[in-house]
Amino acid sequence: MNNLTTLIKRLEAATSRLEDMVPAISDPSASANGVSSLPESGLTAPGGGLRDEPGTPQQQPMAPLPPAIDDFDALINGDVKTFVNMSEEIGGLVAEQSAAVLRAFAAERKFLIVTTKAKKPDIQSTVYMEVLKDLQSTMGVVNDIREANRASPLFKHLTTVSEGINLLGWVANETKPVDTITEMLSSAQFWGNKVIQEYKEKDQTHVQWVQTFYRIFKSLTGYVKQHYPSGLTWNPNGIDPLQATEEVNNPDQSSTKSPPPPSSARGPPPPPPLPNFDNPPPPPPMPPNGLSTSHNPSDMGAVFDEISRGESVTSKLRKVDPSSQTHKNPSLRAGSAVPSAPVRSDSSSSRGKSPIPGTKPKPESMRAKKPPKKELEGNKWSIENYDSYSGMLEIPAQITHSILISRCAKTTIRVLGKANAISLDNCSQVSLVIDSLVSAVDVIKSPKFELQVLGTLPTILLDQVDGAAVYLGRGSLGTEVFTSKCTGVNLNLPPPGEEEDYIERALPEQIKSVIRDGVVVSEIVEHAG
Secondary structure, eight states, X not given: OHHHHHHXXXXXHHHHHHHHHHHHHHOGGGEETTEEOOOOGGGBOTTSSBOOOTTOOEEOOOOOOOHHHHHHHHHIIIIIHHHHHHHHHHOHHHHHHHHHHHHHHHHHHHHHHHHHHBOOOOTTSHHHHHHHHHHHHHHHHHHXXXXXXXXXXXXXXXXXXXXXXXXXXXXXXXXXXXXXXXXXXXXXXXXHHHHHHHHTTXXXXXXXXXXXXXXXXXXXXXXXXXXXXXXXXXXXTOBOHHHHHHHHHOHHHHHEEOOOOOTTSOOOOOOOOOOOSSSOOOOOOOOGGGOOTTXXXXXXXXXXXXXXXXXXXXXXXXXXXGGGOTTTOHHHHHSSSOOOOXXXXXXXXXXXXOOOOOOOOOOGGGSOOXXXXXXXXXXXXXXXXXXXXXSEEEEEOOXXXXXXXXXXXXXXXXXXXXXXXXXXXXXXXXXXXXXEESSEEEEESOSSEEEEESSOOXXXXXXXXXXXXXXXXXXXXXXXXXXXXXXXXXXXXOOSSTTSOOEEEEOOOOEEEEEETTEEEEEEOOOOO
């Protein structure tokens, strides 16, 4: 019996020691640096564990980004940040514009995240435009900086970036997005190479700045080829695009949510009862005598006083002329409108009507493309709607023919023979090769225009042309060039020798006007450096 009692006491002592060891073994991190980490009494659940306080927000774990977004972040943190740093070394407007470029890349990053979460909307819908709104506005800021500082000595820098920022528009190309980047690189190089040529002997910082900007095109081309070779992809099982945009723009609201209250806690107050539309409450009682409270009885008395005046009330009314009365003129009843009465001389009826605002024209991107047209009507050639023509468009002209070229893009046109006159209107990246003309070449609103004269040409008229290269032959050195609101116009003169290159001469863009002896004198601004 004594042995049994001793054995029981030993078992109880061993059990007590094991119970003391269990907390330290089950939670070795409960004590750190010799200080025990104990739960507060207010956070202890009835079972002894930890519980969350009601209403305490819980941070959801961040979902990993897709590989396409990670690579785009690497592009921004790499070549784009390097370009921004080089722009800050130059400073001024260049640094300001580079900050806008960085914001544009950040906006495109958000757009790419939206495509991983949302279904593809209709490109012509307002939903698609709403998703692209942030990207379009930031790209517009880059161009606005250029337009607001045309007189800046760094205008070529600003134009280089302004022409190249459209590379972010590759997301709208559904077949070959790389072609968009390549095309924008050519536009940027047109001005960037001018910066290199101007500063290569003066300051290498500007040359390196252009080269870092070019590297963005190369990196973005590799990125698009790797992730989107055939166009941007969307999530076929995704959510609504506007909802995805809201989640991307406000990640804190979508990732931080309050957990549901515990079952033991008291729930929120019940919602108010729904309104009963079957038995609406009766209307308020009418005021005495059936009069509405919104009208003063004295006002009604004034109305009756006016009526009692008789003919004096209608003395100021305009009398209808018998020629305008339909019951006396059956011919007026057949028509749909009554002829307007002559305007009276008194001031009470001489007030004119506001003009009806005209309808704004649709932008070029929303207009339906018309078929190309090449037609001779009498002595007038009409060349229209040629876009990216593969070969050289030839026009057999005679001395009495005039040629009108409109709404053409990325097309080379060859005029064979001597024509009378040529006019270009609203064309882009059109190259024109002519033999000789009797009159002039008139170019209006046609950026990136090129002209080569093989024979003679009396006059060239350029109006609102942004970027033009004119190559003159030996027989056209007497050509007169008139420019208005033009930038980047260069004349290429024939070299002295047969094997030498053309000599490039830029037309002036800045004019200084001063008053001398009461007369306005204008001079060309020359930059010496």
